[in-house]
Amino acid sequence: MLNVRGLTKVYANKGDGPSGGVQEASFDLQPATFFTLLGPSGCGKTTTLRCIAGLETPDAGSIRVADTTFFDSAQGVSVPMNLRRIGMVFQSYAIWPHMTVFENVAFPLRVTKGEKLTGAEIGRRVEEALERVSLQGFGGRSATRLSGGQQQRVALARAIVLRPRLLLLDEPLSNLDAALRDEMRNELRRLQQQIGITTVYVTHDQTEALEMSDQIAVMERGRIVQIGAPRDIYFRPANAFVAGFVGTTNWLDGAMGEACGPGIRQFRLGDGRSLQCILGNQQTTGGARISVRPEKVVLRRDGAPAAAAHNRLDGTVVFAGFLGTMNRYQVDIGGSTMQVYDAADAAFTVGERVALDFPVADTVALDG
């Protein structure tokens, strides 16, 4: 559906020379995918999105939607943005204050070439779009008299009213307050599934990305470092950056050992204790770190029998906090501390000796 190949856009900043932007981004999306670009601020997510939209001209690469080429630096093709028929929601929503809600949503229908609609048809399509975002009856409202959430819905209605093949969303939830953000997150996802539109979503919020997406691309300093389903990204991060950025994790330093099973390697911690781990990606070698998610660790009484295919470490609880849905512990494992999220009914007290069990399959070795 959407094919992006080698997309590169570098900005020539005054003073510090070429920098920023995006480099060599490639991905292919199936129809109706919810695809998220995830990364810290300034990593090039917006730039990528704007290149797809046509608001920015890439330096190199190609962009295709279905069988149409939007941009190809090799062939010298570049379709102007107003002919691409892409729906887009801007970070500031960009609701035109001098028009009513109806006129805002009707605008694409009125200006798009080849879209000769009668007044009644326009009215019907606008009402349909407003209904989809639960704003039926708001058409006559002045755009200056809308709350943040409503503005966002109008922006969404305006983006889908042309029934585009592709929907682009740039941090659409970042201007909303927390409660509204959760609500809109669900609604956005529901809407996307209902109309089955291929969506590229930009965010720096990992929970948002994990909950909403079919596919996530994690970006770091202008490059895509991993593409995958939310579960893969979270449990099989391709490198230390992804593991650290997507969720919290425990880092254990040491050195790789010999192979001891299909896909399983020995890992020697600094103090000589040894664990079994899997490889995050195939290149991982030599001096490395392993990552263990805090919720994958289970605490047991000292001396409890070890489970199969699990690693075990011993330690002392140094902090215990009850959060209602779970317990949060910090356990001193001799030199370093590990974060552990354990079940709400697993009660240990500070100072207690405990055993930490975590599956080998969730002990991931990554490059330093």
Add this chain to the structure above:
Amino acid sequence: MPGIGAEGSSLPSPAGSLPAPAIGWQRPLRAWLKRGWLGLLVATIMALLVLPPVWTLLQTSFSATQTDLSYGGLTLEHYRSLIQGRNLGNAALNSVTFALLATLVSLCFGGVLAWLVERTDVPMKGLAYVTTIISLGTPYILYVTAWLYLLGRAGPFNDFYRSWIDAEAMPFNVNSLGGMVLIEGFLWSPLVFLMLSATFRAANAEMEEAARMSGASIPQTVWRISMRLAWPAILALALFVFIRNLESFEVPALVGMPGRVDVLTTEIYRSIKEMPPRLGYASAYSVVMLLMVGVLLFAYGRISRHAERYASITGKGYRPRPFRLGRARWLAGCVILFNFLVVLALPLCALLWVAFMPFMRPMRWSAVKFLTTKQFDAVLSSPHYLSLGVNTLVIAVCTATIAMALTVLAGWLAARRQVAGGVIDQLVTVPLVFPGLVLGVALLELSLKSPLPLYGTTWLIMLAFTIRYMPYGMRYAYAGVLQIHPELEQAAGVAGATTGTTLRRIVVPLLWPSIASGWLFIFLICAKEMSLPLLLAGPDSQTISVAMFDLWSNGQGGEVAALGLLWAALMTLFASGFYAIMRRHAAKTFGH
């Protein structure tokens, strides 16, 4: 019982925060006075400054003329002669036509320029800014004389026409409504450029991009989104410029009067300068103008509030993303060049030429041999001009200082919603309805009747300037105070400081950059303003711009140019030096 902190931004004064219902009303009144004395004092001063001129105008316009200047009985005589004479209708019509057309010229010219510079990839953007900044520091009268020469009988345009096309003709008569419109339009276009470029710069680029993504072409986007969004701001600005054009005196006096094109301001001026002065008639005229401007200002207030509402819901534009003009780029570059020529290069050349020529003559190679520094010598060696310069500087420095001192207090009281703050806020805006000339008439009458010997003194000019420019000082002070977090003052109060101490030790030091900018602004306009001192100056209280006007009326164009150029250079030097010092000072205080 409200605690100390419940007083909002007011400083803790325990007596003020303790209501004492059982003891009667004296206690709360005294407490209120103790808290509000500063507000009451400032409000009283403001009222004494701005209300008497209004009152005097009204009174004079409704009183029969007496030879000893005391008020006669109540009469409508002045208004009757106003309405019956043909002059009012004619002058009002001319005024409105002139103001309207000049507004259109400066709006189109300045607006196109601002849009090109801010929203497209036009070349030579820097040139547009430099042109504007320099032109804002030049006295209007200097500009006007430059244009009078350029478009006048001896100027290059008419001269060119005569030498090449028709030796007898004078294709362009500058002393006409057309000439006035053109000159006034060019005079205001730099300001329009500055204000509209701020609007275009602050505009949210995503609004335009959203339209493009919706399928709109560039012209559709510009017409249906960009223009409509900027519309309230443009309309407000248009109204503002229109008001200023209506009040304008320099261009009508220098360009219009010789060609007998009369407008309201020149009518007022003429009836004052007649012997004997027709004060009642002039006052009635002034009241008419006051009403017109008052209505327009009211409309302006409404529109600009509307404009702000538009502005407030735009989001954070990321970076300016200019439209690409493609092949039209060089054409747009010509507009920038044209602006540079018209607003800066041509007038400057003309002034230099006139200043270095013994008398006005066309710009020709054959005339180069006459070049002389005679006029500069005359200006530089004359003790008369020196004392004029000193006089003007003294007036400007004193006015700027007094006005800023008053408005800092007023701005603080108003911004912090202190006792009488609201009243002060209203009072300070009153002078805005006075065209310079009308305020001049009012103060002239006031000084003639006042028991103090004010008439013809520098004090009178300072008083007039202070009243006229207080609203501008207020803008700087008020905005400055709003930027200071109230807790900084409350902390001083909690630490035990009195209101006075807090103002002196906390507010004023933090406000210093705003105060300095406001001071410089008032100083510069006082140094170039002409219409007020023209009415009020006595033989010993002349200013540079009045002298320039007199020289011009005597036909000594060369000396006007020489004097004006020297003065403009001095002011530019002064302003840049001031900025440099301010920057260094700010770096020391605020560490950046």
